[in-house]
Amino acid sequence: MINISLEKLKSREINVMELDFAEHLDHISVDGRQISILSPLEIKGEIVNTTEGMYLECNIKTTIEDFCSRCLKEMQVEIDSNVQGFLVEKDKGFLEAEEDIFVYHGDSLNFYKIIVDAIALNVPQKLLCSEDCKGLCPGCGADLNVEECRCSEEEKDERLIDPRLAKLKDLL
Ligand SMILES: [Zn+2]
Numbered sequence: 038m039i040n041i042s043l044e045k046l047k048s049r050e051i052n053v054m055e056l057d058f059a060e061h062l063d064h065i066s067v068d069g070r071q072i073s074i075l076s077p078l079e080i081k082g083e084i085v086n087t088t089e090g091m092y093l094e095c096n097i098k099t100t101i102e103d104f105c106s107r108c109l110k111e112m113q114v115e116i117d118s119n120v121q122g123f124l125v126e127k128d129k130g131f132l133e134a135e136e137d138i139f140v141y142h143g144d145s146l147n148f149y150k151i152i153v154d155a156i157a158l159n160v161p162q163k164l165l166c167s168e169d170c171k172g173l174c175p176g177c178g179a180d181l182n183v184e185e186c187r188c189s190e191e192e193k194d195e196r197l198i199d200p201r202l203a204k205l206k207d208l209l
């Protein structure tokens with residue numbers, strides 16, 4: 038999938054290759070997590086022949102679905118990622134550069150891994166639906182943003198109840 042032929046660049050028939058394409062993906066796996074892709078990936082940029090080799094520079098845009106890390110509500114996250122680095126042929130050693138490199142095989146560059154990495158790097162580590170999201174009650178799983186916790190209705194060890202609440206309870 039998403040293979041880009043580097044033949045013309047390698048033979049120096051051309052020195053700049055414009056990239057401008059859209060790719061449809063349903064989901065990708067990031068660190069074992071399935072991430073849904075909600076809109077086509079837009080890839081725009083170029084690969085340029087430089088004296089040190091082929092250099093890729095592009096922008097990847099899409100919208101993904103992720104979850105609030107407190108209440109697990111579904112959220113849409115815009116991904117807008119800039120990617121750049123030299124292309125290095127597989128098994129031809131690596132450049133001693135600090136920059137990112139992208140490995141290609143033969144004459145073609147597989148863009149899939151580049152896309153996955155770009156998204157993975159931009160998926161927020163901790164996503165919150167709002168700064169003061171109350172999250173889920175660890176006891177009953179109630180979404181505290183929209184409902185009352187049900188734990189208090191259940192039998193509970195008296196010692197776990199806040200003394201102030203216990204007093205309140207006596208008044209009821
Ligand atoms: Zn939330």
Ligand SMILES: [Zn+2]
Pocket residue numbers: 174175176177178179186187188189
């Ligand atoms: Zn609860």
